[in-house]
Amino acid sequence: xxxxxxYSSLEKEPKTKxxxxxxxKRHKVFSVIIALIxxxxxxxxxxxSMGVFSDKKSGYSYIRTTTLxxxxxxxxxxxxxxxxxxxxxxxxxxxxxxxxxxxxAVGDSVKxxxxxxxxxxxxxxxxxxxxxxxxxxxxKSAQTSYNSSKSSYDSAVSNLNSYKSxxxxxxxxxxxxxxxxxTAKSAISSAQKAYNKALSNYNIAGSNLVVAQNNYNKAVxxxxxVVSAAKKYIQAIQDLYGKCSVGSVDxxxxxxxxxxxxxxxxxxxxxxxxxxxxxxxxxxxxxxNQTADDMCLSVQKKVYSLTNTxxxxxxxxxxxxxxxxxxxxxxxxxxxxxxxNLESAYTTAKSTYENAKQTNSQYEDAVKQAKSQLNQxxxxxxxxxxxxxxxxxxxxIDDCTIKANQSGxxxxxxxxxxxxxxxxxSGTAMGSNSSSQSAVATISDLxxxxxxxxxxxADINNAKLGLSCYITSDATDATYNGTLSQIDPIANEEGSFxxxxxxxxxxxxxSIGMNASVEIVVSSTDNVFFVxxxxxxxxxxxxxxxxxxxxxxxxxxxxxxxxxxxxxxxxYIEISSKKLAEGDIVRSSSNLSExxxxxxxxxxxxxxxxxxxxxGNMSGGGNMPSGFSNNKSSGNMSSPPSGGR
Numbered sequence: 001x002x003x004x005x006x007y008s009s010l011e012k013e014p015k016t017k018x019x020x021x022x023x024x025k026r027h028k029v030f031s032v033i034i035a036l037i038x039x040x041x042x043x044x045x046x047x048x049s050m051g052v053f054s055d056k057k058s059g060y061s062y063i064r065t066t067t068l069x070x071x072x073x074x075x076x077x078x079x080x081x082x083x084x085x086x087x088x089x090x091x092x093x094x095x096x097x098x099x100x101x102x103x104x105a106v107g108d109s110v111k112x113x114x115x116x117x118x119x120x121x122x123x124x125x126x127x128x129x130x131x132x133x134x135x136x137x138x139x140k141s142a143q144t145s146y147n148s149s150k151s152s153y154d155s156a157v158s159n160l161n162s163y164k165s166x167x168x169x170x171x172x173x174x175x176x177x178x179x180x181x182x183t184a185k186s187a188i189s190s191a192q193k194a195y196n197k198a199l200s201n202y203n204i205a206g207s208n209l210v211v212a213q214n215n216y217n218k219a220v221x222x223x224x225x226v227v228s229a230a231k232k233y234i235q236a237i238q239d240l241y242g243k244c245s246v247g248s249v250d251x252x253x254x255x256x257x258x259x260x261x262x263x264x265x266x267x268x269x270x271x272x273x274x275x276x277x278x279x280x281x282x283x284x285x286x287x288x289n290q291t292a293d294d295m296c297l298s299v300q301k302k303v304y305s306l307t308n309t310x311x312x313x314x315x316x317x318x319x320x321x322x323x324x325x326x327x328x329x330x331x332x333x334x335x336x337x338x339x340x341n342l343e344s345a346y347t348t349a350k351s352t353y354e355n356a357k358q359t360n361s362q363y364e365d366a367v368k369q370a371k372s373q374l375n376q377x378x379x380x381x382x383x384x385x386x387x388x389x390x391x392x393x394x395x396x397i398d399d400c401t402i403k404a405n406q407s408g409x410x411x412x413x414x415x416x417x418x419x420x421x422x423x424x425x426s427g428t429a430m431g432s433n434s435s436s437q438s439a440v441a442t443i444s445d446l447x448x449x450x451x452x453x454x455x456x457x458a459d460i461n462n463a464k465l466g467l468s469c470y471i472t473s474d475a476t477d478a479t480y481n482g483t484l485s486q487i488d489p490i491a492n493e494e495g496s497f498x499x500x501x502x503x504x505x506x507x508x509x510x511s512i513g514m515n516a517s518v519e520i521v522v523s524s525t526d527n528v529f530f531v532x533x534x535x536x537x538x539x540x541x542x543x544x545x546x547x548x549x550x551x552x553x554x555x556x557x558x559x560x561x562x563x564x565x566x567x568x569x570x571x572y573i574e575i576s577s578k579k580l581a582e583g584d585i586v587r588s589s590s591n592l593s594e595x596x597x598x599x600x601x602x603x604x605x606x607x608x609x610x611x612x613x614x615x616g617n618m619s620g621g622g623n624m625p626s627g628f629s630n631n632k633s634s635g636n637m638s639s640p641p642s643g644g645r
Contacts, residue, residue: 063556064588065548066531068580073530075569076470077463077520079499081453083473083510085444086502089406091116092439095396097124099415104441106413110404116441117415119400124393131390138384142377149377153370160363163356170356174349181346184337191326191333198326202251202319205240212236216299223306230303230311234296238316241292249324252284252331286320408445411512415440444512449503451482451516454496462522463487469501470519476509484520525567528574529582536565536573537590545575546587558587 097119104116212233219229290298296313303311334340402421415421421440451471455463469482486500501518503510510516535545543565546558566574580586 063554065556066535066586066588068529068531068584068586069582070527070529072524072526073528073567073569073572073574074524075522075567077455077459077522079453079455079518079520081451081501081516081518083449083503083512083514083516084452085408085411085446085512086448086450086500087406087408087445088411089443090439091402091405091441091443093119093399093402093421095119095399096420097121097400099417099419099421102413102415102417104410104413106410108410109408110410110443111407112404114404116402116404116410116413117421118402119421121397121400124396124400128390128393128397131387131393135384135387135390139381142381142384146374146377146381149370149374153367153374156363156366156370160360160367163360163363167356167360170349170353174346174353177342177346177349181342184334184339184342187337188330188333188339191330195323195326195330198319198323199251201317202240202323205236205317205319209233209236209240220302220306226303226306227309227311230299234299234311235314235316237292237295237299238314239319240316241288241295241320242316242318243321244288244292244318244324246288246291248285248287249320250285251320251323251327288320292316402440404441404443406443406445408443410441411444412439412442446512447507449507449510449512450485451501451503451518453499453501453518454492454494455487455499455520457491457495457497460487460491460497463497463499463520468521470521471501471503471516473510473514473516475511475514478509480505480507480510482518523567525574528566529576529580530568530572530574531586532571532588533568533573534589534591535586536563536575544590545580546590546592547580548585548587556587558592 100118100120102117104110104114110116212229213236216226216229216233219226293313300311300313303309463484465484465487467484469484471480471482472478480503482501482503482505484499485502488498491497501520531545537544537546542562544560544562547561549557549559551557561577561579563575563577563580566576568574
């Protein structure tokens with residue numbers, strides 16, 4: 001019975017007054033039917049959203065899936081470039097001589113040091129001969145100057161060596177005379193000190209006498225202060241002469257002694273004066289014409305006649321008398337020690353030794369001067385024997401044999417017999433009619449190749465020296481291993497950076513000039529599960545994938561499996577979960593409403609054939625080379641597999 005029939009039967013029942021019940025109790029059958037319809041609607045909606053009811057009318061022909069299998073996930077930079085030799089050098093020359101002979105041809109294999117060509121050296125050899133004659137003349141002149149300087153030096157050295165014996169003899173005599181002299185000098189030291197003190201007192205007394213006598217004479221002349229001046233004058237007379245008798249007093253130990261000379265010097269002020277009562281000379285004796293008392297009595301009489309005052313005669317220090325005693329004692333000490341003779345011998349030996357040292361110094365200076373002149377002559381001789389010009393010319397002779405600077409193959413040759421080497425004459429090059437304007441030849445090692453590429457500005461920060469690379473070429477099916485060996489520090493006009501990849505494997509099948517594709521491996525993760533990036537969804541609980549639980553084609557059913565993600569590139573992402581196992585089939589898109597749309601085509605409910613990518617099977621995808629998962633392109637690369645983003 002339909003719901004319409006149910007409603008119709010209810011309307012036909014007789015109306016009876018009964019106690020009203022609740023709506024559900026009053027319409028039990030209707031409520032059950034409505035509930036069943038609601039549940040069925042909800043279940044259908046869920047199953048439809050999961051694709052359970054997908055059929056031909058849905059517009060989908062199949063659903064992309066990925067079969068899990070562990071493999072390697074790599075992130076790389078793609079580029080293209082040209083194969084070149086990793087070791088190429090130009091053989092050049094700066095000489096402008098004509099080519100005499102050529103020993104190689106383009107395509108020849110050479111070893112380092114092999115002759116490429118030789119230049120004509122006739123003109124060069126003539127220049128060398130002329131330069132050698134000039135050197136010979138210069139050497140002859142320098143040699144004559146050197147010989148003369150050497151003779152002068154040898155003579156100066158001989159004179160110095162000969163005089164050494166004279167110097168040593170004088171030094172020995174000086175040392176021999178010095179010791180006894182110092183011994184005698186020590187013996188008379190006490191008497192010498194006493195004499196020196198007495199001499200000092202005598203000189204002071206003599207100076208005082210001159211002053212007192214002058215003052216006395218002025219007082220007498222002016223008849224003023226005569227008594228006071230007379231007292232000082234009498235005291236000065238007594239201090240100087242005292243007990244000395246009339247006659248000469250010897251005040252020197254020896255007329256030739258240093259002490260007597262000192263006495264003369266110290267008596268200058270006194271002995272240069274002359275008075276009525278004193279007769280002094282420049283000798284080492286003092287002549288006394290009157291006794292001290294006689295001189296004092298004369299002063300007394302004069303004062304008394306002027307002032308009627310008697311001036312007393314006081315006693316004095318008798319310095320002249322005491323000096324004579326000390327001089328006699330010193331002279332006796334010198335006689336006893338033979339001081340005079342020892343001093344004379346010492347003085348003579350010292351003077352002789354000083355003169356010998358001075359003469360020896362002159363000989364040494366002569367040797368130094370002769371040595372300096374000899375050194376200059378030696379330098380000039382050495383300079384004359386060498387010539388930068390000759391060295392340059394001789395080096396050019398060697399350079400006229402132009403040799404290979406590395407082992408390899410001659411790839412270009414710019415040398416013609418009779419023409420200047422490396423000039424503008426047209427040369428020969430492998431695969432080219434162009435000529436090199438600066439290199440005589442170009443040598444390349446064909447067994448060591450590289451690929452010159454460019455890296456875009458967007459990828460340059462991920463490119464690091466030493467990264468592993470894969471190289472492929474249309475000329476061969478092989479994949480070669482390489483290393484990123486150079487990155488230009490400055491971008492070119494297009495904003496890209498030049499770089500070089502060295503090919504590490506044997507390069508059979510590759511030739512210079514071929515085009516090549518390069519994959520620079522930025523990162524690599526081994527032995528992991530990975531799926532297209534769109535296969536991973538995210539909800540409040542985390543990231544997940546849909547794993548197949550049954551069905552086939554568009555009737556496949558799936559369940560959520562929460563996963564942890566890892567490394568990724570532009571197309572694939574690493575996933576892991578304890579609930580996943582190798583062989584599990586995962587939906588390639590986490591959006592359940594997505595499939596492959598068709599327009600009037602018959603739906604194909606099969607799972608489609610799988611393809612292998614790094615060991616993982618991607619259902620419904622296109623093929624990429626095994627070992628590559630490049631997500632950054634600086635050159636040409638294939639489109640991402642179907643099922644990727």
